[in-house]
Amino acid sequence: MTTMLNVKDLRAYYGQVQALHGLSFSLNEGSLTTLLGANGAGKTTTLRAICNMVRSTGAIEFEGKPIGTRSTENVVRLGIAHVPQGRGTFTNMTVEENLQLGAISRADKKAIGADIERMYEHFPVLKQRYTQQAGTLSGGEQQMLAVARALMLRPRLMLLDEPSFGLAPLIVRDLFR
Ligand SMILES: Nc1ncnc2c1ncn2[C@@H]1O[C@H](COP(=O)(O)OP(=O)(O)OP(=O)(O)O)[C@@H](O)[C@H]1O
Ligand SMILES: [Mg+2]
Known part of the structure; x- marks a missing residue:
């Protein structure tokens, strides 16, 4: 390795x-x-x-x-994506805007739309709420959004700070999967 x-x-x-x-x-x-x-x-x-x-x-x-x-x-x-402790989403922006921001430094702009759709497949609740302000999501939903936004970078390395904090066991399982 x-x-x-x-x-x-x-x-x-x-x-x-x-x-x-x-x-x-x-x-x-x-x-x-x-x-x-x-x-x-x-x-x-x-x-x-x-x-x-x-x-x-x-x-x-x-x-x-x-x-x-x-x-x-x-x-x-x-390609190092950091999910900070305490759900670092941009609270005044919508779910979809947060996902777009995660890809802001990427050169391959054409693949971004497909990656957003992929995030919605991973986290269907984000798709249902894609126009909702991130700050009004539940804690667990915000944590999913923070992880999805980090994935939008197509990172080589992810740094996750207490990603399971305050989440129900079933949601933790989904998130880690
Ligand atoms: N912005 C800051 N200014 C001054 N001291 C700080 C600051 N952030 C952290 N510290 C101090 O640095 C030390 C390490 O803090 P850190 O947040 O890295 O701990 P942690 O292991 O993540 O703790 P936790 O499990 O509570 O999240 C602590 O003593 C803390 O008080
Ligand atoms: Mg800490």
């Missing part, structure tokens, strides 16, 4: 507060890796550091390229 992401000696800071103290791990293409830790351990911060949303030091390599100094936008362009 090929190493896809390699993180070495990662340290992250919020102002004077150090949140990560030398974290190292790697993960392989085609694998599913879980970060476990107590509240405040730094799981969310780790995902933010990979996307360069928090000041950090150390080495982060994605598919052999150092990405530690790339802007968040450029990290996304490499």
